[in-house]
Amino acid sequence: MENWNQLIERYLQNELSAEARQAFESEMNKNEALRQELELHQLVQQGAKRAAQRMLVKNTASTYHLMRKVYVGSAVTITLVAASLITWMILKGGGESEQNRQNQTEQSPVFQAANTEKAFKNLAVELLTWQGMDSVFLTKGGTLLAVPEGCLLKEGKPYQGQAVISWQEATRAADIMQAGLSTTSGDRLLETQGMFSFKAYTPEGAELKLSETKGIYVQVPVSEYKKDMQLFNGQALPNGQIDWVNPVPLEKVPVPVDMSMLHFYPPGYERHLDQEKWKTDKKSRDSLYLSFEQEGGAELIVNDLKAVPTGENSEPFASANQAMRTSEEIFTDNRYREIKPGLIEVTTYIYAPEYLLYKEGSFGVSLPDPKKGRIVGEQTVKGYNNQMKVNGEDFSYYTTNFSITYRVMIPQQETTINLPILFNGTQADIRSGRNVTLKTYREQMNMLITPYKDQQPETDDFRGIRPSLVLAFWQPKMNGTILATREFEARMKAIHATCNPQVLKHYLNSLNEPLWKTDEKVAKMGYPQFNSFAAERVGALQKESAYVEMLAEFLTNAQKTLHEKALDDIRIHEKLNAEITRKYREDAQQNQIDNEQRKSGLLQQEYKYNLADVARQLGKTVGFQIHGGGTIVNIDKYVMDATVSRTTTEITDPETGKKAKITYNAFGLTVKNPESFDQLYMYLLPQELNSFHRIDPKGKRFDYPLNGTIRYHLAVIGVNAQGYFLYTAEQIAQKEFGNITLTKISEAEFRKQLEQLNQSRNPQAESIIPELDWLRTEQKYQVHLLRQREIMAFRSRLFPLIYPCGLYEWGYTPVADPLVK
Amino acid sequence: MTEIEKQHRQSLKKIYGQWPKVRRYLQLWGCDSITAEDLFQEALLIYIRKLETGLQLDVEPIYYVRNTARLLWMNQARKQGKHIQVPLGEQQPETEDNEWLQKEEKLKRVEEALQGLGEQCRKLLEYFYGLGMSMVDIAKKIGLRNDKVAKAQKYKCLQKAKELVLLQKNDVEFQ
Numbered sequence: 001m002e003n004w005n006q007l008i009e010r011y012l013q014n015e016l017s018a019e020a021r022q023a024f025e026s027e028m029n030k031n032e033a034l035r036q037e038l039e040l041h042q043l044v045q046q047g048a049k050r051a052a053q054r055m056l057v058k059n060t061a062s063t064y065h066l067m068r069k070v071y072v073g074s075a076v077t078i079t080l081v082a083a084s085l086i087t088w089m090i091l092k093g094g095g096e097s098e099q100n101r102q103n104q105t106e107q108s109p110v111f112q113a114a115n116t117e118k119a120f121k122n123l124a125v126e127l128l129t130w131q132g133m134d135s136v137f138l139t140k141g142g143t144l145l146a147v148p149e150g151c152l153l154k155e156g157k158p159y160q161g162q163a164v165i166s167w168q169e170a171t172r173a174a175d176i177m178q179a180g181l182s183t184t185s186g187d188r189l190l191e192t193q194g195m196f197s198f199k200a201y202t203p204e205g206a207e208l209k210l211s212e213t214k215g216i217y218v219q220v221p222v223s224e225y226k227k228d229m230q231l232f233n234g235q236a237l238p239n240g241q242i243d244w245v246n247p248v249p250l251e252k253v254p255v256p257v258d259m260s261m262l263h264f265y266p267p268g269y270e271r272h273l274d275q276e277k278w279k280t281d282k283k284s285r286d287s288l289y290l291s292f293e294q295e296g297g298a299e300l301i302v303n304d305l306k307a308v309p310t311g312e313n314s315e316p317f318a319s320a321n322q323a324m325r326t327s328e329e330i331f332t333d334n335r336y337r338e339i340k341p342g343l344i345e346v347t348t349y350i351y352a353p354e355y356l357l358y359k360e361g362s363f364g365v366s367l368p369d370p371k372k373g374r375i376v377g378e379q380t381v382k383g384y385n386n387q388m389k390v391n392g393e394d395f396s397y398y399t400t401n402f403s404i405t406y407r408v409m410i411p412q413q414e415t416t417i418n419l420p421i422l423f424n425g426t427q428a429d430i431r432s433g434r435n436v437t438l439k440t441y442r443e444q445m446n447m448l449i450t451p452y453k454d455q456q457p458e459t460d461d462f463r464g465i466r467p468s469l470v471l472a473f474w475q476p477k478m479n480g481t482i483l484a485t486r487e488f489e490a491r492m493k494a495i496h497a498t499c500n501p502q503v504l505k506h507y508l509n510s511l512n513e514p515l516w517k518t519d520e521k522v523a524k525m526g527y528p529q530f531n532s533f534a535a536e537r538v539g540a541l542q543k544e545s546a547y548v549e550m551l552a553e554f555l556t557n558a559q560k561t562l563h564e565k566a567l568d569d570i571r572i573h574e575k576l577n578a579e580i581t582r583k584y585r586e587d588a589q590q591n592q593i594d595n596e597q598r599k600s601g602l603l604q605q606e607y608k609y610n611l612a613d614v615a616r617q618l619g620k621t622v623g624f625q626i627h628g629g630g631t632i633v634n635i636d637k638y639v640m641d642a643t644v645s646r647t648t649t650e651i652t653d654p655e656t657g658k659k660a661k662i663t664y665n666a667f668g669l670t671v672k673n674p675e676s677f678d679q680l681y682m683y684l685l686p687q688e689l690n691s692f693h694r695i696d697p698k699g700k701r702f703d704y705p706l707n708g709t710i711r712y713h714l715a716v717i718g719v720n721a722q723g724y725f726l727y728t729a730e731q732i733a734q735k736e737f738g739n740i741t742l743t744k745i746s747e748a749e750f751r752k753q754l755e756q757l758n759q760s761r762n763p764q765a766e767s768i769i770p771e772l773d774w775l776r777t778e779q780k781y782q783v784h785l786l787r788q789r790e791i792m793a794f795r796s797r798l799f800p801l802i803y804p805c806g807l808y809e810w811g812y813t814p815v816a817d818p819l820v821k
Numbered sequence: 822m823t824e825i826e827k828q829h830r831q832s833l834k835k836i837y838g839q840w841p842k843v844r845r846y847l848q849l850w851g852c853d854s855i856t857a858e859d860l861f862q863e864a865l866l867i868y869i870r871k872l873e874t875g876l877q878l879d880v881e882p883i884y885y886v887r888n889t890a891r892l893l894w895m896n897q898a899r900k901q902g903k904h905i906q907v908p909l910g911e912q913q914p915e916t917e918d919n920e921w922l923q924k925e926e927k928l929k930r931v932e933e934a935l936q937g938l939g940e941q942c943r944k945l946l947e948y949f950y951g952l953g954m955s956m957v958d959i960a961k962k963i964g965l966r967n968d969k970v971a972k973a974q975k976y977k978c979l980q981k982a983k984e985l986v987l988l989q990k991n992d993v994e995f996q
Contacts, residue, residue, distance in 0.1 A: 043931050044935070044946070044986060048935060049951040051946075051947050057862050
């Protein structure tokens, strides 16, 4: 079998001679095994070939897939450049020591070294002895030099021990010129406020280097604070000159201030309270501020900040349109999105002062110049209508916020459109936000079309900074942190205007960071107004990191506690109000029942009286039995009918033919200024009956037919939040009383007069006291209602100061638009 | 690069560019994308081999490849007992008694058997029978001393290969 391998191979490869091939083929015809072997051989060959061809296909596949994965961009790595010669830092602890200069003899090695190696050749050297601990020096030139422990290196290792500092400074023009110092950086001329040289040596004269991570702190007295001052590094040139290079911006050191001196309320809040002459103590104002706490995501200070994408605008549209507003001005804020090129949908939010509430009218938008753009379709105006339950009843109050949504078609070349807001057709006196700037949008064309998705300040879409978050950090415990500075106080005003708690959280989470860093971070979030803060380059107030962590935890707990307490207080308050209403309703219901009972009792009384009267007229005896229930005799029925309907009726005795008459005369009056009263009742106190009538007004009139044989005292009572109002008349003649005026009286007097009136008409008169009690309840309730309305109005004025952005997104839902294909 | 390789490379590249279409097509028939790629490659292989027998197409090669892949899928699905999902607008093609495909399938099995060979043997056989390289070149490429050594090695490899194929056949028979 093995020899066949070769044979078959050569046969298949055509390497056999003609005869050999013939011999082979004839052998094959005879030999089954050979045939099979040949087949097998061929199979192997073909299999191997196929495998090779498969490789080709596989290679093509690899190439295809590889090409699709080629990276287009590459990550940019930023390497940090090492710090320059002098770095700005805060002195860590350490006491201030007095000037620590010692005179070195000219022969000492240090002095020799210092003098020969000085940076500024023609300027005197000042030598300072450093003991190796945190020290502060005041130089001859008035410069403060803070040299912390560990800032010097000997041969690369931290040097601990005595050192001699060789200090040169040139702050005055004369010195600079004398020293022959240049004020150029490359070929740029610099304006300088001082040039300094710091060198350090061991007492033996060996040079020490400044550590790149731990520097010294230099505080230079300047005649004026100039903006954009930078720190340049001095590089010695071969010709002995110094070139100033590698400018680094100076950091401004924030000044710690006690928390009690700072104000972090929303802008306008305090001024408004001052105007309303509200309580001035901080506790009350804090408490009031906290009462505006909203339910919802209790913000945890740590760990819930999402990484802010740097260099990207995560809030594409708010940036152009955020600004601060005060309670006096109408302010507009625009949000917009481009539905398709040239078609913009704009929503203008209008925050108007309260006086607009009382003007009837509507807002609208119009573009005067059709070349610049035209309004397409409808304008949808939405009012931000607040509905609350006050004392269980619905109470509406309108905050002064509206929005108008409309679409504008503008030509492609326009980049800004002016959107004047009209009130009642004329241009409202509005301080509007910035114009809709389309250029900014077009540059961000790659961003999502729907702007609202990306900008999520919180998961529940809440737009506002809750009081608990502010009050949590506004505590003495945060003294000494970057939050307890005037610089942060200034920023807090702008933070309030963003309505974005994430912004505040960035600051709260970066207690040890330089303030300018956090400013920049926030600016990148989509609030370019913070760039101006960043330009101030305010540095950090650093604390021990363990302490900072503790503070962070403290903040979280404080905020949670305040939040819960605030909500609890709100609930308790609501419960109390609900209780008052419930009690009132209960009393009112009881009064209703009592009233009905009295009315039916009174009816019976008057019926009996009339019946007796009729009996007398008809000559019947007095012992006239009247039965309750059972069939009423005709005469009884006539009398009942007459009493119920209070109409004059003539009754004929069917037996005798005699006539009797029951007379009712019209009686009515009107009250002056009826709308000034919350409750108005007319009381008729009949002399001949025990009970009394209480009549409700119909429209502006009181009308009640009086029984012709009864004498009445009259009392008209008005009740409102201000008190009680009364009119009385005794033994009134039945006529049209006309228009009467109610006089205000005290509660005591009110009760007294009414009781007297009641008693004087009939000693057995039913007591009027329960009625008076009811009136008192009514009056007190009106007082309560008024107070609640006042509180609500007060709060509604404050509300837009605390939540200038109106709490939640106004819920724009894109609808299929026939204009947009 | 050998002539054969050069010939095939261009057309393969062009056809492979249309792989997404084929994938989508196969997905309509219920094939997942991983299996689809295997079948696509198989179909490509079948195609270039058919070309060598002098196939004349009157349509774009991609259609041939696509239909071959579909056929392979249907065979595979049938064997796996999967239900074949006929997409809308298509009809279930008649089960072609495709002789060529059967032969290819058989050779595929041989390929699998040959995978049992050591790398050197495999490469040797593939270069010789597949790419038609000369023994001299092969010897250089694989790292054998000269062409004679390579030739001797070839026979050894052939023997081994045959044994493997026989083994596979027996396995199949026993199944």
